[in-house]
Amino acid sequence: MKDTRTEARPIISLEGVExxxxxxxxxxxxxxxxxxxxxxxxxxxxGCGKTTLLRTIAGFExxxxxxxxxxxxxxxxxxxxxxxxxxxxxxxxIFPHLSVAENVGFGLRRSGLSRADKAAKVEVALAMVGLAGxxxxxxxxxxxxxxxxxALARALILEPKVLLLDEPLSALDKKMRDQMQVELRRLQxxxxxxxxxxxxxxxxxxxxxxxxxxxxxxRIAQLDTPQMLYRRPVTRQVGExxxxxxxxxxxxxxxxxxxxxxxxxxxxxxxxxxxQLPGGWHPGQTQSVGIRPETMSILFPGETTDRRVAxxxxxxxxxxxxxxxxxxxxxxxxxxxxxxxxxLVGRPVLERGTEARVAWDAxxxxxxx
Amino acid sequence: MKRPLRVYxxxxxxxxxAPIALLPVFAFNDGTVIAFPLKGFTxxxxxxxxxxxxxxxxxxxxxxxxxxxxxxxxxxGVLAARAATRFAFPGKKGVMGLIMLPxxxxxxxxxxxxxxxxxxxxxxxxxWTVILGHVxxxxxxxxxxxxxxxxxxxxxxxxxxxxxxxxxxxxxxLVTLPLVxxxxxxxxxxxxxxxxxxxxxxxxxxxxxxxxxVYLWGQMRFPQRLPVIMALGTILxxxxxxxxxxxxxxxxxxxxxxxxxxxxxxx
Amino acid sequence: MSDGNRGPGFxxxxxxxxxxxxxTPLAYALLLLAAPLGAILLFSFWSQDYLTIDxxxxxxxxxxxLSDPLYRQLLLRSLLISAAVTAATVLAxxxxxxxxxxxxxxxxxxxxxxxxxxxxxxxxxxRVFLWKVILGxxxxxxxxxxxxxxxxxxxxxxxxxxxxxxxxxAHAYAxxxxxxxxxxxxxxxxxxHEASQDLGEGYLSTFWRVTLPLAMPGVVAAVLIVFxxxxxxxxxxxxxxxxxxxxxxxxxxxxxxxxxxxxxGAALAVLTMAMVTVVALVFVFLNRRYLRGRE
Numbered sequence: 001m002k003d004t005r006t007e008a009r010p011i012i013s014l015e016g017v018e019x020x021x022x023x024x025x026x027x028x029x030x031x032x033x034x035x036x037x038x039x040x041x042x043x044x045x046x047g048c049g050k051t052t053l054l055r056t057i058a059g060f061e062x063x064x065x066x067x068x069x070x071x072x073x074x075x076x077x078x079x080x081x082x083x084x085x086x087x088x089x090x091x092x093x094i095f096p097h098l099s100v101a102e103n104v105g106f107g108l109r110r111s112g113l114s115r116a117d118k119a120a121k122v123e124v125a126l127a128m129v130g131l132a133g134x135x136x137x138x139x140x141x142x143x144x145x146x147x148x149x150x151a152l153a154r155a156l157i158l159e160p161k162v163l164l165l166d167e168p169l170s171a172l173d174k175k176m177r178d179q180m181q182v183e184l185r186r187l188q189x190x191x192x193x194x195x196x197x198x199x200x201x202x203x204x205x206x207x208x209x210x211x212x213x214x215x216x217x218x219r220i221a222q223l224d225t226p227q228m229l230y231r232r233p234v235t236r237q238v239g240e241x242x243x244x245x246x247x248x249x250x251x252x253x254x255x256x257x258x259x260x261x262x263x264x265x266x267x268x269x270x271x272x273x274x275x276q277l278p279g280g281w282h283p284g285q286t287q288s289v290g291i292r293p294e295t296m297s298i299l300f301p302g303e304t305t306d307r308r309v310a311x312x313x314x315x316x317x318x319x320x321x322x323x324x325x326x327x328x329x330x331x332x333x334x335x336x337x338x339x340x341x342x343x344l345v346g347r348p349v350l351e352r353g354t355e356a357r358v359a360w361d362a363x364x365x366x367x368x369x
Numbered sequence: 370m371k372r373p374l375r376v377y378x379x380x381x382x383x384x385x386x387a388p389i390a391l392l393p394v395f396a397f398n399d400g401t402v403i404a405f406p407l408k409g410f411t412x413x414x415x416x417x418x419x420x421x422x423x424x425x426x427x428x429x430x431x432x433x434x435x436x437x438x439x440x441x442x443x444x445x446g447v448l449a450a451r452a453a454t455r456f457a458f459p460g461k462k463g464v465m466g467l468i469m470l471p472x473x474x475x476x477x478x479x480x481x482x483x484x485x486x487x488x489x490x491x492x493x494x495x496x497w498t499v500i501l502g503h504v505x506x507x508x509x510x511x512x513x514x515x516x517x518x519x520x521x522x523x524x525x526x527x528x529x530x531x532x533x534x535x536x537x538x539x540x541x542x543l544v545t546l547p548l549v550x551x552x553x554x555x556x557x558x559x560x561x562x563x564x565x566x567x568x569x570x571x572x573x574x575x576x577x578x579x580x581x582x583v584y585l586w587g588q589m590r591f592p593q594r595l596p597v598i599m600a601l602g603t604i605l606x607x608x609x610x611x612x613x614x615x616x617x618x619x620x621x622x623x624x625x626x627x628x629x630x631x632x633x634x635x636x
Numbered sequence: 637m638s639d640g641n642r643g644p645g646f647x648x649x650x651x652x653x654x655x656x657x658x659x660t661p662l663a664y665a666l667l668l669l670a671a672p673l674g675a676i677l678l679f680s681f682w683s684q685d686y687l688t689i690d691x692x693x694x695x696x697x698x699x700x701x702l703s704d705p706l707y708r709q710l711l712l713r714s715l716l717i718s719a720a721v722t723a724a725t726v727l728a729x730x731x732x733x734x735x736x737x738x739x740x741x742x743x744x745x746x747x748x749x750x751x752x753x754x755x756x757x758x759x760x761x762x763r764v765f766l767w768k769v770i771l772g773x774x775x776x777x778x779x780x781x782x783x784x785x786x787x788x789x790x791x792x793x794x795x796x797x798x799x800x801x802x803x804x805x806a807h808a809y810a811x812x813x814x815x816x817x818x819x820x821x822x823x824x825x826x827x828x829h830e831a832s833q834d835l836g837e838g839y840l841s842t843f844w845r846v847t848l849p850l851a852m853p854g855v856v857a858a859v860l861i862v863f864x865x866x867x868x869x870x871x872x873x874x875x876x877x878x879x880x881x882x883x884x885x886x887x888x889x890x891x892x893x894x895x896x897x898x899x900x901g902a903a904l905a906v907l908t909m910a911m912v913t914v915v916a917l918v919f920v921f922l923n924r925r926y927l928r929g930r931e
Contacts, residue, residue, distance in 0.1 A: 081531045093525035107533030374735040388766040403769045404779040449661040456654030468665045475868020477885040482672035602762040609757045
């Protein structure tokens, strides 16, 4: 948990935020700090509250309890149109009856700038999102990707302190999405303000974010960097949600403070460090251990290793060209493990039914409750 | 299957238009009896139209009533449609049901009940009583049209306007209103047409100044007036068709401007 | 999918805003619709003698309406005429709605619907009047047939009776019936027809088993849209109905404006509304049964 930035006051501070819709408890005690200049994501399945939280920050929902500070200022009683935030909506919400330039310049109406100044700003904003010269086009005639850029330009032209994005890429096709992921990241670094992105796509969050808050059922399960979320998820739920994770039953015994021994079904005994058991350890109880597919490898015939080796059989495989995903059933374990292998030169793709020797590393285990 | 159906469809259209097609035929016919064979061409009947002050008064009265009714019905329609499409409130179904009730009531019932109440209140009948009745029956149509106009609106559009600094009212003015404008124009035209053509409520609630349909009604019992009525009818039909064509054109223009898809006309 | 329900986000309760907006139209409807209808209901239980109204509650008007053959006949005739008009209109409308929906290119559908609805936008009074002119003794229809030698004497059974009323109303309300059926047919997924034929059904049986049931909501709507206004029609019976073609609306008007018997008129009006409600409920119930069968 290294953090090289100085611990400045966060740009957004949530303290005990609660939100009820009638009886429905949408947000349960959310507390977090979002830093100035970071690309922050709210990640979670549908219904977890991430969009509600975003809209609360934007000012479209009131808090039932708790406090929200933006740049040190309490936002209680401050309506959406006066907050230093701007939002890119999921549907982009481009005004169909206006031109692109009129859309982008919409928020400048009350700024008191002269016509010429406004036009100049619009040009700059359009150039920033790669739509230079599009000003005269009718807004309703744009493609999905272009609309999104217009929505971005429209929000950024007002120089908000925080830009909020509600699932901005979900309506785009795969290729466009990949492209925009890179674009958004570049844009954020160029503009330098805080971006808060809501998404249900964990890949997207991992690729773009400095830090991610994983949410389930109205709570933040873990707030961390992508690396930490992936390597050291604090609960099984988080581990399962981000990427693929294998789970094996295990029992833990403590040798001393810094060495915890676990007995993992199918793999055997291993020693793990204190950072590898977020779920704590409960002597005598069966817990589960998580292990990522790429942290194990199947040794091909003749290959040796000084890692631990377990034995099993290849049950199934899926060939992706650059990678192959194997389903390997380890001895003594019912459910097969997913193991991913790069298809290197000289390494054959194994067939179903082949015996597999699986090399694994104790450092990649995570013990859950 | 297509062939016989097509024939049927054409015959059906002929049946629909046949009576109306007779209007210009006999409006220009030089004969006082509306029957074949035709006698000759004449502009007489149209000329006579120009010289009937009672007719002109009735036309003006009808126009006045129709314009006011259309505006009022559309205003009420905008309020109700926006409430219905944007907000949930208890009893909504009942409230909207009541407001839309005139659609499923025979007009005679509406006319008679209004008459009873107005007489009981001692109010004198006149243009305003007719307007009251026309607004009552036109508003449900306005709501039906405006409902679909409001529903077609992306809700985020208003939110985004607020997010960008506008107030609720200015966001309505700058974003919602322009986008709903085709619906508003449709509603105005339809309410106008309904009022202009409406007979029974006007018949019951009009005072000494008749509306055009009421005037027509009075003339229909005089055989010598028949050809003049034909001429008047021709003009009315042409005017209706023109109005409708303009409305359709405006609707298409508006939809194209905002990029909406065609959906089969007024429906 | 969004998280939870969305509030309006502007700080005030959604219901309050809704009420505020709908307050004006609601007040208008309450004052000018609910209250007068209530007054009519009340009136129907009173009685009137020339110009004085006796406000003691009584069922006298209803008894008279239901027992006096004059009123009974009128009510019954109105019902029958409406039923005939509805049947004729809806049956005639279905094929053309089907044609436009299934056999017309999508780009021309709007044009067809436009053409079909134009007559509807012209003056109703004029259209009824035209039928009077067409069906008369010396009218267009007769003089044409005479001129062509098809008949020797003008037909008299086509005007000033119930037949004329049915013909005129069927013509006037034709577009009303076409539109709801058309809309319902448009909503049918075209691949259902292909699936049905793939499973062995012919054209006609596909229609009977697939198209018609799915179009039923539209048919029911058409029935109601035609039936309800026609039963209360005033103009047509007067212009083309003759003494045998009078309907209940004419009697209501007579009671109110000529006989000065508002309570009687009110009772007749209530009875008419009751008939309308019963028929509407029957059809709505039938409609629900169809829909439930589909789910």
